[in-house]
Amino acid sequence: MKENRDTISSLGEFGLIERLRAACPEGSSPDVIVGIGDDTAVLRLDDRHALLATCDIQVQDVHFRLETISPEQLGRRAMAVNISDIAAMGGSPTYALVSMALPPDLPLATFDGIFEGMRAQMAEYSAGMIGGNLARTTGPLVIDVFMMGRIAIGHLVTRHGARPGDDIYITGETGRSSAGCAVLDKYGVSFPDEFADAVLAHRRPVPRVKEGTTIAQSGAATAMIDLSDGLAADLAHICRESNVGAEMYEAKIPCSTTVREIASALGENCRHYILYGGEDYELLFTARPEAEQEIQRIAGVCGTPMRKIGRILPPDGGIKLVEADGTRVDLHAAGWNHFTV
Amino acid sequence: MKENRDTISSLGEFGLIERLRAACPEGSSPDVIVGIGDDTAVLRLDDRHALLATCDIQVQDVHFRLETISPEQLGRRAMAVNISDIAAMGGSPTYALVSMALPPDLPLATFDGIFEGMRAQMAEYSAGMIGGNLARTTGPLVIDVFMMGRIAIGHLVTRHGARPGDDIYITGETGRSSAGCAVLDKYGVSFPDEFADAVLAHRRPVPRVKEGTTIAQSGAATAMIDLSDGLAADLAHICRESNVGAEMYEAKIPCSTTVREIASALGENCRHYILYGGEDYELLFTARPEAEQEIQRIAGVCGTPMRKIGRILPPDGGIKLVEADGTRVDLHAAGWNHFTV
Numbered sequence A, B: 001m002k003e004n005r006d007t008i009s010s011l012g013e014f015g016l017i018e019r020l021r022a023a024c025p026e027g028s029s030p031d032v033i034v035g036i037g038d039d040t041a042v043l044r045l046d047d048r049h050a051l052l053a054t055c056d057i058q059v060q061d062v063h064f065r066l067e068t069i070s071p072e073q074l075g076r077r078a079m080a081v082n083i084s085d086i087a088a089m090g091g092s093p094t095y096a097l098v099s100m101a102l103p104p105d106l107p108l109a110t111f112d113g114i115f116e117g118m119r120a121q122m123a124e125y126s127a128g129m130i131g132g133n134l135a136r137t138t139g140p141l142v143i144d145v146f147m148m149g150r151i152a153i154g155h156l157v158t159r160h161g162a163r164p165g166d167d168i169y170i171t172g173e174t175g176r177s178s179a180g181c182a183v184l185d186k187y188g189v190s191f192p193d194e195f196a197d198a199v200l201a202h203r204r205p206v207p208r209v210k211e212g213t214t215i216a217q218s219g220a221a222t223a224m225i226d227l228s229d230g231l232a233a234d235l236a237h238i239c240r241e242s243n244v245g246a247e248m249y250e251a252k253i254p255c256s257t258t259v260r261e262i263a264s265a266l267g268e269n270c271r272h273y274i275l276y277g278g279e280d281y282e283l284l285f286t287a288r289p290e291a292e293q294e295i296q297r298i299a300g301v302c303g304t305p306m307r308k309i310g311r312i313l314p315p316d317g318g319i320k321l322v323e324a325d326g327t328r329v330d331l332h333a334a335g336w337n338h339f340t341v
Helices: A012-023 A071-088 A108-123 A176-187 A193-203 A209-218 A231-242 A257-266 A270-274 A289-302 B012-023 B071-088 B108-123 B176-187 B193-203 B209-218 B231-242 B257-266 B270-274 B289-302
Strands: A032-034 A041-044 A049-059 A092-102 A128-136 A142-152 A167-171 A221-226 A245-249 A283-287 A306-313 A319-322 A328-330 B032-034 B041-044 B049-059 B092-102 B128-136 B142-152 B167-171 B221-226 B245-249 B283-287 B306-313 B319-322 B328-330
Touching: A012 B108, A012 B128, A041 B092, A041 B128, A049 A071, A049 B092, A049 B128, A049 B142, A071 A092, A071 A108, A071 A142, A071 A209, A071 A221, A092 A108, A092 A209, A092 B041, A092 B049, A092 B142, A108 A128, A108 B012, A128 B012, A128 B041, A128 B049, A142 B049, A142 B092, A142 B142, A167 A289, A176 A193, A176 A257, A176 A270, A193 A257, A209 A221, A209 A283, A209 A289, A221 A231, A231 A245, A231 A283, A231 A306, A231 A319, A257 A270, A283 A289, A289 A306, B049 B071, B071 B092, B071 B108, B071 B142, B071 B209, B071 B221, B092 B108, B092 B209, B108 B128, B167 B289, B176 B193, B176 B257, B176 B270, B193 B257, B209 B221, B209 B283, B209 B289, B221 B231, B231 B245, B231 B283, B231 B306, B231 B319, B257 B270, B283 B289, B289 B306
Parallel strands: A092 A128, A245 A319, B092 B128, B245 B319
Antiparallel strands: A032 A041, A041 A049, A049 A142, A092 A142, A167 A283, A167 A306, A221 A283, A245 A306, A319 A328, B032 B041, B041 B049, B049 B142, B092 B142, B167 B283, B167 B306, B221 B283, B245 B306, B319 B328
8 A cells, every 4th residue: 555644544553553542641540550552441440350441343355354254253253352352451351332334235144143143252251242333334344342341450461561581472373364364365265175274263263261361360471462463563562562672482483284384375484474464362471481380380271372482672672583593583563554554 | 225125224223223132131140230222331330330331333424524524523523422322321421442444545634633522522521532443444434432431320310211291301402413414415514604503513512411410310310312313213212111102292392593494495394303303412301290390400500401392101102293283193203214214
């Protein structure tokens, strides 16, 4: 897209968010524990409890295609990406409101399917839809979910607690969702069977609620974020909010056989998906070195791999990728950026 | 719009909402005091306090035109319509999250103006923006606001408390906003000066927060709603939720000179705006006859007219308009309906 200094595309999503943040100073109320700039806002309810609040807007043909995802999957996905933000603070989802801008010729079966998916996804956490708003649009289908959650204030994990010397962990693995998305773009719904698990990761992301709450309750994590923008970009978010640098060891970052095969089939570098592909909804978190045993205990409890993939550096260390041969390169924060990609 | 039994346009906005309501049974949690089907959802925070939560999605060229409203007015409006929903429960706004789907060529000055308007509108109530989400769209600009508010549970006023014999009141007057919208549609921004107050009512609605909270705290109202869909449609919402009928006296419904003049200039019946025009954001409420003096005291305190325009009937009384000559006609609930109008 051609940049124009007078339009929003000149700033990109993160530039726009920073602009808003400057215009909306937090701390006007002592009840705002976390305002703009983290996975969710955090509001004090009483001395011990906080309300989490987040939203995520998804636009047809930007975030999803009705041709390559079922209505139920789309509904689940719209909820899952918000639930993931709640999980990234260490919280549990409670209630959602749903806004939709609907093209009038949307099939009723699609509408019903989307809400059935939303309901089913929320039910997995005993969470529910309590309101919303429907409007007509002349453009693409837009689904916007507002999700609330709860957390004990003492368990809250933000993006800004990482300290030099902390280890960097991820749950599960990255790259599958963006590789699956690339498969759908290339082959449509008639994709090769061997890519099915990546396509499923894209269509049906699983938010890491049990992992997030267990990590948070253990007190082991110093900072946490969910991987929505891509590993490189989301690590950069933690570094910026914590005012630290980081190094990530490429050899330690898990890469599934499927992602390798997709990269090979599409003539793409694996890194493209693993470092810069977004929408994995895994958790990226930091912890003191002495917490390693505790984290592996949690990984066992949850049945989810939690791999140490890097280390937090002082701010002047930059954000580096250590390649397999030891070469250090800048890890450009080139993940999803909705206005310039 | 042509109806098609297989698309959402066959059901209309209210039909779709009823469909969702059936699919999302409330009461799965004792914390949900009010779920889908009122101005806002109401969540119990503790024995005495509740959280209000609502959202309102606005689509370019459906709800607003960038050609006929300034960015600041648009931002204020997006907040005001949500604040009005909070006021209709008797509550005060506290925090908002904002989602936007942005065309990449949107001028940065427009983006900044919208947020400046939002910030200014919230600041009037010492309320603030604490989060949001921005995405790219290939279609029209979409602004979705998620608004939270607070209320003492004992002061809550819903749509379902109206009882036969109650009087029906409105604050201010209706029809100005829809008449102002019609003026903009007809003349563009070069409209005759004498229509300016109606255009302003459309561009810059004022939510009735002081009125709503004062009415709620007095305990005088049995049911309340804000006029977003139009007087006829919103009265029908109260009647349906309260399982009652109603009669409204046309001669008692205030109609400004401006609305009469606009109706005359555009060859339209006044009723079109007063009964069926939406987006007035006045409050429509019901109260026992013995509360009349208290309501006039509140009107004086707020400096806002509160006029008695009708009476609640038993359910079999239907919803009637009593014309100036005493003729009783059905008051069709033909206000805004985003999918069939």
